[in-house]
Amino acid sequence: MTLVQLGHPARARRFLADVERARFHDAALWQIRERRDQRAAELPEWEALRELGARIKAHTLAELPEYLERFEQNARRHGAHVHFARDAAEHNQIVFELLRARGVTRVVKSKSMLTEECGLNPFLERRGLEVVDTDLGELIVQLRREPPSHIVLPAIHLRTADVSETFSRTLGAPPLADAQSLTEFARSHLRAKFLAAQAGITGVNFAIAETGGIVVCTNEGNADLGTALPDLHIACMGMEKLLPRAADLGVFLRLLARSATGQAITAYTAHYHGPRPGGELHIVIVDNGRSALRGEVRHRASLRCIRCGACMNTCPVFRRSGGHSYETHVPGPIGSILAPLREPSAHQSLPHACTLCGSCTAVCPVKINLHEQLLELRERQLEGPALERGRGSLERTLAQLLGWLLKSPSRTAQLGAVLRWLCRRLPALTRYGALRRWTATRELPPLPAESFHVQYARRRAERARSPGDIGTRRE
Amino acid sequence: MRVALFIPCYIDQLYPDVGFACLELLEAHGVQVEVPAGQTCCGQLLTNRGALRAARPLAHNFEATFAGYDHVICPSGSCAAALRRQAESWQDRTRGASTRVVELCQFLVSVLGTPARAPAFPHRVVLHESCHALRELGLGRPSELGPGHGLSESPARQLLCGVPELSLVEPARSDECCGFGGSFSIVEPDISARMGSDRIFDFERLGAEVVTSTDMSCLMHLSGLMQRQCRPLVAMHISQVLVGRTPPIARVLPRTGPQ
Numbered sequence: 001m002t003l004v005q006l007g008h009p010a011r012a013r014r015f016l017a018d019v020e021r022a023r024f025h026d027a028a029l030w031q032i033r034e035r036r037d038q039r040a041a042e043l044p045e046w047e048a049l050r051e052l053g054a055r056i057k058a059h060t061l062a063e064l065p066e067y068l069e070r071f072e073q074n075a076r077r078h079g080a081h082v083h084f085a086r087d088a089a090e091h092n093q094i095v096f097e098l099l100r101a102r103g104v105t106r107v108v109k110s111k112s113m114l115t116e117e118c119g120l121n122p123f124l125e126r127r128g129l130e131v132v133d134t135d136l137g138e139l140i141v142q143l144r145r146e147p148p149s150h151i152v153l154p155a156i157h158l159r160t161a162d163v164s165e166t167f168s169r170t171l172g173a174p175p176l177a178d179a180q181s182l183t184e185f186a187r188s189h190l191r192a193k194f195l196a197a198q199a200g201i202t203g204v205n206f207a208i209a210e211t212g213g214i215v216v217c218t219n220e221g222n223a224d225l226g227t228a229l230p231d232l233h234i235a236c237m238g239m240e241k242l243l244p245r246a247a248d249l250g251v252f253l254r255l256l257a258r259s260a261t262g263q264a265i266t267a268y269t270a271h272y273h274g275p276r277p278g279g280e281l282h283i284v285i286v287d288n289g290r291s292a293l294r295g296e297v298r299h300r301a302s303l304r305c306i307r308c309g310a311c312m313n314t315c316p317v318f319r320r321s322g323g324h325s326y327e328t329h330v331p332g333p334i335g336s337i338l339a340p341l342r343e344p345s346a347h348q349s350l351p352h353a354c355t356l357c358g359s360c361t362a363v364c365p366v367k368i369n370l371h372e373q374l375l376e377l378r379e380r381q382l383e384g385p386a387l388e389r390g391r392g393s394l395e396r397t398l399a400q401l402l403g404w405l406l407k408s409p410s411r412t413a414q415l416g417a418v419l420r421w422l423c424r425r426l427p428a429l430t431r432y433g434a435l436r437r438w439t440a441t442r443e444l445p446p447l448p449a450e451s452f453h454v455q456y457a458r459r460r461a462e463r464a465r466s467p468g469d470i471g472t473r474r475e
Numbered sequence: 476m477r478v479a480l481f482i483p484c485y486i487d488q489l490y491p492d493v494g495f496a497c498l499e500l501l502e503a504h505g506v507q508v509e510v511p512a513g514q515t516c517c518g519q520l521l522t523n524r525g526a527l528r529a530a531r532p533l534a535h536n537f538e539a540t541f542a543g544y545d546h547v548i549c550p551s552g553s554c555a556a557a558l559r560r561q562a563e564s565w566q567d568r569t570r571g572a573s574t575r576v577v578e579l580c581q582f583l584v585s586v587l588g589t590p591a592r593a594p595a596f597p598h599r600v601v602l603h604e605s606c607h608a609l610r611e612l613g614l615g616r617p618s619e620l621g622p623g624h625g626l627s628e629s630p631a632r633q634l635l636c637g638v639p640e641l642s643l644v645e646p647a648r649s650d651e652c653c654g655f656g657g658s659f660s661i662v663e664p665d666i667s668a669r670m671g672s673d674r675i676f677d678f679e680r681l682g683a684e685v686v687t688s689t690d691m692s693c694l695m696h697l698s699g700l701m702q703r704q705c706r707p708l709v710a711m712h713i714s715q716v717l718v719g720r721t722p723p724i725a726r727v728l729p730r731t732g733p734q
Contacts, residue, residue, distance in 0.1 A: 013665040022669070030648070037618060046621025314619065316652045320669050353663060355656030355670075356523070358610035362619035378525030399526035403518075406484065407532040412515045416488040437661045441668035442699025445489045452482055452491035456510060 007349030012321035025157060026319040032153075033313045035262025036363070043254070053255050054367035056248050057304035060209075061294060067209040067242045068285065074212025078274025080281040088118035091286045095120060095201070095234055096127060098282055102232060104129070104198040108190075110216065110223035111135040112203025113151050113307050114236050114286060116329040120201075131201075132193045134222035136186055143170040149323030151330055152260045152309035157322050190222070200226035204237035204283070205306070206252060210245045213273040214283065217256060217266040224270050231279040235272070239285050240303045252306060255365035259308040289342050298376050302337045304366040311360035311370055317353050326350060333360035333370040340377050351377035413451060420447045478508045479544040481537075481576070483554040483691075484516035490691055496714035497550045497579060503718065504583060504591045508548065513540040517549075519557035523657040534561055534573070541572035546586060550579040550714055552608025552689045553657075559612065580689055580713060581614055584630035590637060594719030597640040601683035602632055602713075603674070603697070604650040605690035614689075618649050631689050631713055638717065646677040655696035671700045679708055687716045702726055 016022050040046045060067055072082045085091035091114075099107065107124065109131055115121065121142070124131050133142045137154035141147065143166050148154030155163070163182050167173035171189055176182050202223045206215040214235055216223045227233045243249060257263040275281035293303055312318045312332035323331040328339040328347060336350035351374045360370040382396055405411045423430055424447045430439045438444070480501070482494045501508045517537065518530035537558065541547045549555040555578045562573035583590050608614045608629065615629025635643055654660070654670025675697060678686050684707070688694050691712045698710040707725050 009663045009665065012663060016665050016669055026673070037621075040621035044622045047623040050621075316654065316670050317663070317666050320666050349662075351525075352659065353666075355606070355652050355654060355659045355667075357606035357652035357656070359606070359617070359619055359652065362610055362617050375523075375525070378523075379527050380525070382525040383528055395524075396526070396529070399521050399524065399529035403521060403526070403529035403532050406516045406518075406520075407536050409513050409515050412484065416484075420488065434661055437664040438699070440664060441703060442671075442696065443702040445485075445695045445699065448489065448491055450491065452487040452494035453510075453512075455491050456494065457512075 007347075008321065008325055008353040009349065011325035011327070012317075012353070015322040015325055016320060021157075021159065022320060022322075024159060025322060028156060029153075029313045029319045032262055033310075033363075036259055036310060036313065037262075039258040039262045039264060043258075049251060049255055050365055050367055052251050053306075053365055054304060056243065056251060057306075057366050058301070060242050060244055061240065061300060061303055063244075064239065064242065064294065067244060068239060071207055071209040071212055071242055072285075074210070075207075075214075075274075075283055076212070078212050078281075080212070080272075080274050080283055083282060083284045085284055085286045085288070087288045088286070091118045091236065091284055091288070092120055092123040094284050095236070096124060098232070098234060099124070099129060099199055100127075102198070104232065106193075106197050107131045107199045107201055108134050108194055108197040108222075108226040108230070109138075109201040110203065110218060110226050111138050111154070112201070112236055113330060114203055114238050115201065116148065117238075117288065118236075118286065120236070132190070132197075134190055134194070134226055135218070135220060136183065139186060139190065140166055143167070147324070147329065149331070150309060150312055151307050151332075152312075157324065194225050194229055197226065197230045199230050199232040199234060201234045201236065202227060204235050204241050205256065206243050206249060207237055207241050207283075208243055208246050208249065211273065213246070213271055215249065215253075216270045216272070217253070217268070218270075219261070219263075219267040221268045224268055227270070227272070228276070232282075233272070233275065233279060234282045234284065236284045236286065239287055239290050240305075256306055256308050259306075259310040259363065259365040293338075293341060296341065299337065299341055299373055301368045302334060302341075302370075302373060304368055305334050306366060308365055310363040310365065314359045314363045315354075316357065316359070317355065321353070326353070333374065334368065337370065337373045337377065344381070348381065351375075351381065409453075413453065416451055420449075420451075423447050476546070477544045478506055478546045478548060479541055480508045480510050481514055481517075481541065481547050481549045481554070482510065483549065483551045484520070485695070486550065486691055489695070490712065492720075493550060493691055493712040493714060496712065496718050496720060497548070499718045500579075500583075500714050501548070504587055506587070509544075511540045517554040517557050518561065519554055519657065522557060522561070530561075537573060538571045541575075544572065545575065546582060547572055547576045548579055548582050549576050550689070550712065551691060552578050552605045552612055552614065553692055556607040556611035578608055578612060578614060578630070578689060580630035580634055581612070584633050590634055593634070593638045593717050595639040595641075596716055596719055598684045598722060599642050599644050599682055600635065600685045600687055600716065601644045601646055601678045601681075602629075602635055603653060603678075603686055603688040603690075603693055604629055604631070605688050605693050606650070606652050608689045609650055615650075629689075631687075634713070634717060635687070641716075644678070644681045644683040646674075647680070648674075648677055651677075653693045653697055655693050657692070660696055667696070668700060671697055672704070675701055675704070675706060675708060679706065683708060685716065685722050686710050687713045689713055 140155040149157040204214045205217045257266045318332045328335050339347040354374045358371045486493050518533035521530040555576050558573040558576045616626045653674045654667040660667045694710040
C-alpha cells in the first residue's frame with residue numbers, strides 16, 4: 001500500500017472535487033438504474049432471461065471457432081466481405097485500406113466500443129480522413145477531444161452548459177441553454193455530414209452465425225442513416241459478439257435495452273444481411289486479446305459482456321468517480337477486469353476501485369461474476385505469476401506477518417491491546433500515514449480498555465465463583 | 476445441538492458490548508452457546524486484499540477451533556460470507572466448520588424459526604442491509620434482482636419488524652453500499668467517505684434516530700463519519716437493538732481531529 005495516492009483514487013478525488021457535478025453524475029446514473037429495475041420487474045421471467053443469456057453466451061464462447069466459421073460462410077453468401085484482424089493495428093489497417101482504395105475522405109461513424117478500443121478515429125484522422133461520430137454523446141466528446149466516459153452514455157459526465165459551450169467553441173453555435181435546442185443544432189450539423197459521407201462505419205451488437213446477419217442497436221437512428229446514404233458500410237466487431245441462432249436474438253434484445261437504459265427495446269434495431277443493392281458491406285472481426293482471455297478459466301466469463309453499461313450505472317464507485325477516472329476505453333466494473341488482464345502494470349489500481357458490494361454481478365444481464373473476478377485480480381497482483389504481481393513484496397511480507405500474528409489468540413490479544421493503547425495515548429499518530437486516510441473524514445472507533453474476550457473470561461470466572469448470577473448481563 | 480459464537484476480531488477489540496449483546500440475545504432464545512477460546516479472525520482482512528496464502532493459517536485456526544459444532548454463529552454478514560467463500564474455494568475443507576457458519580439473524584430466523592419476543596425499542600430505526608449479508612449470503616432481496624429469484628426479506632428486517640414500538644424508516648436507496656469495503660476505506664478514502672455521507676443523508680432524510688445493521692464494520696465507518704460531521708444519528712449493531720440497549724447519545728460538538 002503506497003502512501004501517495006496514484007491511479008484511480010487520485011483521479012476519483014479530482015472528480016469529487018467538483019461537488020455539484022459529482023452529485024449530478026451520481027443522480028443521473030442512479031435514475032437509469034431505477035428505470036432498469038422497473039423494466040426488469042415488469043417481466044416475470046427476468047431472472048430466467050438472465051440465466052438463458054448467460055448460458056447462450058457461455059455456449060457460444062465454448063464453440064467460438066465453429067460459430068465464427070459458420071458466420072463467415074453465411075455472411076459471404078449474402079455478399080458481405082468478412083475480414084479477420086488479429087489486433088487493433090491490423091483492424092485499423094484493414095479499415096484504412098478499404099477506405100483508401102475507394103478514395104474515401106469523409107466517414108460517418110455510429111457508436112462502437114471496438115473502434116474506441118482500437119483507436120480507429122485518431123488513426124484515420126492522422127491519415128487525413130474526416131471521421132464524424134454521429135451518436136450525439138459521441139459527437140460531443142469528439143468535439144471536446146475527450147474519450148467517452150461511459151460506453152452507453154458517452155457524455156454523461158457533462159452538463160447542458162458544457163455542451164452549449166462545446167458547440168459554440170467548436171461549431172460556432174449560438175448560445176443555447178436547453179437540451180432540445182442543442183439536440184436540434186447537432187441534428188442539422190450532422191445532417192450535412194451524413195449527406196456528404198462516402199462511407200459509414202458501425203459497430204455490431206450481435207452477429208448471428210446461423211444467418212450471417214449482423215444487428216446494430218441505436219436510439220438515434222444514426223447507424224441506419226449512416227449505412228443508408230453512403231455506398232460503403234464497414235461493420236467492426238469483436239469476435240465475442242456472435243450468437244448461434246436468430247432465435248437467440250430475442251433473449252438479448254430484451255436484456256440489452258432494459259439493462260442499458262431501462263427501455264423495453266432500443267428505438268432502432270437494424271438487421272443487415274449483406275450489402276444494400278449497389279453497395280458494399282465489409283465486416284471486420286477482431287481478436288485483439290480475446291482468444292487469450294478465452295483461455296483464462298477464471299475470467300472467460302467476462303467475454304460474455306454485451307456492453308450494456310448496467311454495471312457502470314449501478315456501481316457506487318463509478319457513479320462517484322466518473323468514467324474518465326478509469327483511464328480505459330471500457331470503464332467501470334467490467335473495464336476494471338478487462339484492462340488489468342490486458343495490461344496488468346498499467347491498471348493496478350482498478351481491481352481495488354471496488355467495495356466488493358456485488359451490485360454489478362446482480363445487475364449483469366449475462367451474469368458475469370464481476371466482483372468475484374475483481375477479487376481474483378487482487379490475488380493475482382499479490383500471489384500470481386511474478387510478472388503480473390503489481391504490488392510489492394513488502395505488502396506480501398506484511399500480509400504473511402499479519403497472518404502469523406492473527407493465527408494465535410494470545411498474539412492477537414497482545415497486538416490489539418498495544419494498538420488500542422497507542423491510539424488512545426497518542427491519537428496524533430493516527431493523523432499520519434495510511435491511518436490518515438481514515439481519520440481525515442472519520443472519527444476513530446471506540447478504543448475500550450479491554451477486549452471482549454478479556455471481559456468475557458473475567459465474567460466467566462466470576463460466574464463460576466457465584467453461580468446463579470447472569471454472567472453475560474452488563475454490570 | 477452444539478452452538479458456538481464466533482466474535483470477529485474488530486468486534487472483539489473495538490465493540491465488546493456487541494459480543495455481550497449477542498450472548499444475551501442467544502440466551503433470551505434459550506440457546507446454550509459456547510465461545511471457544513482459540514478463535515481469532517476470519518481472515519477477510521487479508522483475503523479482501525488478495526492475500527489468500529497469508530490468510531491460510533487463520534483458516535486452519537478457524538477450522539481447528541470450531542470443529543465439532545453444529546452451527547457457528549457469526550454476528551457479521553461480511554465475515555460469515557468470507558468464511559463461506561473460503562469453504563467453497565478449499566476443496567479439502569468442504570466439510571469443515573466454515574461451511575456451518577451462519578449469520579446471527581439468519582440463525583434466529585432460519586435455524587431456530589421462532590424468534591423470542593424482543594423488548595420494546597421506541598425509536599425510529601433504519602436498517603442498513605450490508606452488501607455481503609444481502610448479495611453474498613443471499614439474506615434478503617437485493618434491489619437489482621427481478622421477479623423469479625425466490626428470495627424473501629432479510630432475517631434482520633424480519634426481526635426488526637417484530638420489535639415493539641420500533642418504527643422502521645425506509646431509505647430512498649434501499650441497499651446501496653455504505654462505502655466501507657475493508658481496505659477500500661483506506662485505498663479510496665474520498666469515494667468511501669462520499670458514499671458513506673450519501674448514505675447518512677439518505678437515512679436522516681426521513682428522521683431516523685438509529686442506524687442498525689448485521690455488520691458492525693459498515694457501522695464503524697458510518698459512525699466515524701457521523702461523529703465527525705456531528706450528526707444526530709447514532710449506530711447500533713442489530714444485536715444491541717434486539718436486546719433493547721439504550722441508544723448512545725450523539726456528540727453535538729466535534730471531537731478534536733484533523734480536518
